Amino acid sequence: MTKLTSRDGRILRAIAACQVLDTSQVHRWHFGDVSLNMAQKRIRKLVEAGYLDAIETRVCSDNLLILGREGQRQLQQHGWNVELRKEIPKDLAHHRGVVDLRIAIERGLERMPGLLLRYFYAYWELGRFAWSYPVIPDAIFSVRNAYTAQAALEFDRRTETLGVFAQKLLQYRQLLHRHPMTTIIVVAEKSKDVGRLQQGLEQVGTRIPLLIVALEELKQHSLLATPQPRSHMVGKRTIFEQMEIDLARHQSEEPEDRDGHS
Numbered sequence: 001m002t003k004l005t006s007r008d009g010r011i012l013r014a015i016a017a018c019q020v021l022d023t024s025q026v027h028r029w030h031f032g033d034v035s036l037n038m039a040q041k042r043i044r045k046l047v048e049a050g051y052l053d054a055i056e057t058r059v060c061s062d063n064l065l066i067l068g069r070e071g072q073r074q075l076q077q078h079g080w081n082v083e084l085r086k087e088i089p090k091d092l093a094h095h096r097g098v099v100d101l102r103i104a105i106e107r108g109l110e111r112m113p114g115l116l117l118r119y120f121y122a123y124w125e126l127g128r129f130a131w132s133y134p135v136i137p138d139a140i141f142s143v144r145n146a147y148t149a150q151a152a153l154e155f156d157r158r159t160e161t162l163g164v165f166a167q168k169l170l171q172y173r174q175l176l177h178r179h180p181m182t183t184i185i186v187v188a189e190k191s192k193d194v195g196r197l198q199q200g201l202e203q204v205g206t207r208i209p210l211l212i213v214a215l216e217e218l219k220q221h222s223l224l225a226t227p228q229p230r231s232h233m234v235g236k237r238t239i240f241e242q243m244e245i246d247l248a249r250h251q252s253e254e255p256e257d258r259d260g261h262s
Helices: 006-018 023-030 036-048 069-077 092-109 123-129 162-170 172-178 191-200 215-224 239-252
Strands: 052-055 064-067 116-122 139-144 148-156 183-188 210-214
Touching: 006 023, 006 036, 006 052, 006 064, 006 069, 023 036, 023 092, 036 052, 064 069, 092 116, 092 139, 092 148, 092 215, 116 123, 148 162, 148 239, 162 172, 162 191, 183 191, 183 215, 183 239, 191 210, 191 215, 210 215, 210 239, 215 239
Parallel strands: 148 183, 183 210
Antiparallel strands: 052 064, 116 139, 139 148
8 A cells, every 4th residue: 555645645736736747747846856767656656556647648758647536535535626537638738838837936936935825826727716807817826925926927839929919918907907916927938939029029018017038947947037128127137026026016006097097
């Protein structure tokens, strides 16, 4: 019988929240400096014990991991209401990218003492909150130190034109007035696309608090990454520094300004 460790419990909860993770994501998220080979051995034990199910796919080299029946039973004993899934998301590449954003932020916060993650919800989780806003972000998250700041994440894989993407981003103007959201972060899948996004979304950035960063930068530095500066910004700031500035600006606005009245 496989005895669950506290790390095993975190893995089960992560997979339940994310629907599916690949082996390398579990390794990066939950095994720290442990080798990939050792992580794979532990994952294999969890699969053999029925806590996880592994799915082989040609889409990616890693096995995909979903919650198994024993994993479901274990979480239900701790108050989680989870359903078993046998199918993988239709847009798996996009799904995995959004999970990568969460891993980058959560792991990065471990290097930022005093800054805590209040929540992180991906787009597939927003339905349980009766999300009624005009735009559905790829993810939203909130961090707290002396202040509490919220941001939305958009993961760009170049699957739509810049014009269409810009129109989606402009819908955040309504969300910013109705939700405690202060910053919109666009994450480019490939570093070479950051310049394209900066140029193509320059006008959008004058209308909403927009930051652009490459996924690789986010993975390496999390909220300490330096995004592409807005055209009106002087000097370089980290993502979190700009989130704090956006929060202060948002709080200083008069209520009539937020409603669009002069």
